Amino acid sequence: MSPDKRIVVDVDNVTVRFKSFVAVEGLSLQIAKGERVAILGRTGAGKSTLLNLLVGNLAPTAGKVRVAGADPFSEHQALQGRIGMAFQSPRLVPWRTALGNVKLGLEILRRSKAEQDRTARQWLEQVHLGSAVDLYPSQLSGGMRQRVSLARAFAIEPDLILLDEAFSALDEVTAADLRNEFLRLCAQIEMTSLIVTHNIEEAFILADRVILLGRPAKILKTFVASEEPAPGTADFVAFRETIHKMIVGNASS
């Protein structure tokens, strides 16, 4: 990582304890502007805790968390409009149309009505839903809903996008389609992103850097995606097995 790049995410020696349970232990992580980092790990590896720390729902027991230079927990409002998130389920507001859902963040940020409308329409076009602006979530397919959810997160053009297993509930064809969409959008606006996933292949498709988390959340190993076998190749199958063993090995140790 070149030192001149602006750091968007800075997690410095963070520990999180819930009574006697240690969820995160001495975790340090930096993400530079425009970088895409994937977090891989088993259930209970502290991935959700890490997301909660970055969103500001949780304060660390020890250590420091900074997103775009602000503490997400104590300076909660300072990060308004600077973090976007897409979840495993689309979580769309059912009484709002696709357009209304994409406008949501812009409304909260008090952008003008004209800007809300223009930006939301643009982002729906970007995710190929230009003809579905007036449809309600109940009228959209699962893949379409997840596209709206992505457009909603991107529409505010945040400093950081968090994906919490955003493609795991979709069929493989739709998920692959959306992954490509995500990569295109990220490249378009040089978006910084943190992708939490269980899917090893997905992590290496989406990210520049893949971090393997052990229990409690501590970095087992970091991979630079471009230096590893490309997903879909024969070499990647063996590579995936190695990573799988590392995850399972850590869990049983």
Add this chain to the structure above:
Amino acid sequence: MSSAEKKQNDLEAAKARQLMLRTALGYALAIAIFIVLIEVGHSSLPPYLFPSTTQILSNTVEALRHDWLDLLLTVVRLIFALLTATLLGWLLGLLMGAFRSSVGLVAMPILSILQAIPAASWILVASLWIAEPEIRVWLICFSLGLPLYAISVYEGVRDLDGELLEAVEQFRPTKWQVMYILLIPQSFVYLLISMRTVSSLVLRVLVFAELIGASTGVGARMSDAQTNFDMPMIFAWTVIMVVLNFAMLWLIDIAERYLLSWRREVAIR
């Protein structure tokens, strides 16, 4: 719109038409059953105790022609009582939901006690305490409707999906923004659903309140009919009230279809 979406829409429209037809047939059957029962009652009991369908219908026309002002008064009283109870009940429920540990904590037990008081107690107490019949009738209907609306809206706010709230909170909204983006629309759903039951209940209590504590309105005319042992007129007013109730439910149905058009109703095969 793609051809698949058009086909899906056509299919849904056909299903809706079929459902409407079935509902109309169901009502026609119910009316036929009632007519048969009335005729059986009429042939088994003396006419002054059980009038025929034609007698009831001619008395209905007579009641509408001579006492239409009483019917109008009852409708106005109903609208006013429902509007105030709905508005204040909705506001109270919303505040209870938004400020659960303060407003909710204090208001819930009060509403629960109010709800447990029988309608007859309200009618008798109001009749003795309040001289002005309009206020008396309004208070009875309002005190019945308000807790039902407030509790329903409160439950609606409490039922808000935590994941949806989390999705909105990623943008760091103010409390007011959460209210108008999530809580108010969610409360409307519960308000509309409760309107069906509350409106019918309030209408029944309103007629009873007029019967005991007013000299005008449908209830008062039914009281006259009882004093004069005019059974066909009692039946006639009953028919009018049933029609009024249906008209009210039909209006609520239209409002529901318009305001809750985003909902997809599921049907068991």
